[in-house]
Amino acid sequence: MSKYFAGLSLIALTASCSLNKEPYSAIPDDGILKDETKWPAATAGNYALLKEEDFTRNYFQMGEFPSDDITLSGATTDPLFYSYTYGHITNQGNTRQIWRMGYKAINGCNRLLEVMPEGKSAAINELIGENLFIRAFVHFGLVRSFGRPYAQNPETNLGVPVITKYDITAMPKRNTVKEVYAQIVADLSRAKKLMNNDNTNSYATKNAAMALLARTYLYMGRNDSAAIYADSVITYGKKYTLLGTGELPRYFTKSNENNEETIFAIHHTLQDDRTWSSIGSMYYMSPGGQGYGEIYASDSYRALLDKYPEDVRHAFVQPVYLKDQYGQDSLDASGVKVMAKRNGINKWYILKYSNQDNVPTLSSPVVLRLAEMYLIRAEANAKMGKDMEALNDVNIIRTRAGLSGNALFSSSNMQGYATVLDVVLDERRLELAFETHRVFDLFRNNKNLFRDYPGVQPDHPQTVKYTDARVVHFIPESEILLDPNLVQNPIQ
Structure with missing residues (x-):
């Protein structure tokens, strides 16, 4: 060595x-x-x-x-x-x-x-x-x-x-x-x-x-x-249970010992807080100015999330609005709140690595959790031709996210998806966003990455093929x- x-x-x-x-x-x-x-x-x-x-x-x-x-x-x-x-x-x-x-x-x-x-x-x-x-x-x-x-x-x-x-x-x-x-x-x-x-x-x-x-x-x-x-x-x-719909938005603010869905997380306490060097510092800036807040939820991710406004997973991204001289949210001529921007890009803070125990830069990053197990079982079953089993697991995760009725999948209600695998991969994107799964999900399934939204990527739009060297x-x-x-x- x-x-x-x-x-x-x-x-x-x-x-x-x-x-x-x-x-x-x-x-x-x-x-x-x-x-x-x-x-x-x-x-x-x-x-x-x-x-x-x-x-x-x-x-x-x-x-x-x-x-x-x-x-x-x-x-x-x-x-x-x-x-x-x-x-x-x-x-x-x-x-x-x-x-x-x-x-x-x-x-x-x-x-x-x-x-x-x-x-x-x-x-x-x-x-x-x-x-x-x-x-x-x-x-x-x-x-x-x-x-x-x-x-x-x-x-x-x-x-x-x-x-x-x-x-x-x-x-x-x-x-x-x-x-x-x-x-x-x-x-x-x-x-x-x-x-x-x-x-x-x-x-x-x-x-x-x-x-x-x-x-x-x-x-x-x-x-x-x-x-x-x-x-x-x-x-x-009953070692692990999915957090309830009402508790899900607070998932990542909970310390390990208070989270019954987490299987393994890298435990951080206050003395482990990395402050400006923390994972969350790039994703979020607190009202007190802690954190850089320079990396935001992408347009394509939010478009998928916004298909169902009632999805409680909206709580993991936070819009940042421009403030007026009185510290209130600015409104445009139509009375709509004006988004704050950085370099012309709307600020959508990501909250999965912030505010554990009310500390803006503290989190115990989750490595393994129960929801992922349902989605692993769903993806594996989809690839083995067990479509109903796969959709059932997807629906468990979607129901927990506050979705019901036509927002759930069935063989007669595929909501425009061509395959059950595509359903599963998008649900993985929604549920496991920002937890280090998405890019590997694409490339290991021989799918290209496509960025058609603004950012510092060298090409607009940018396509990274799963066969690329990089x-x-x-x-x-x-x-x-x-x-x-x-x-x-x-x-x-």
């Missing part, structure tokens, strides 16, 4: 496993690794690495900014600009950050996994499962940003290095996309057997492993397995310089 990999350290914490504790970086000596009383704290340190700005902010921005759900209203020196425009460069700051922090977390897990004996106790088995889950999740996040969709020649297309051993001398090559996904499946399959469901949704559980397996199998085109695992999570007792980011050039076995993604 690269020299940077060689210096990556396991994070050690104080004796508590609480994610509220402030971690410190230290390379563990043999005494720490052999002292099983330190393993829970070290595992909590690996969770804490996921909270680091270099990982979490980039995971959610690099996964969302290439989509057609958002519009960037102006140029910026932040490397998110390249992720949005597809103008990727080899020394892009955000790719370097997520690569290095991702492998730091992976190696933190590896150091523990090498010393924890499976079968010694239920508690140790649980810790092994949690570290396997973290390792799988990070590999998943990296391969979908740096490796092409699984549907496109996974046996030959390169993904990212699969690192399962801590070796300070290794210079790894990139594994194929198929090999990376195989390791993700192996880690999650083992993890689900070792864990129970006693943890809160701030930590890995058996159900979290099954939920990530469901998503992984969907990305792989293994629709039967995707449906089975999604169904298992949906039907597991549907993936470049491997950080700094890593290639340190590890010549790494091969760069194609330029063209």
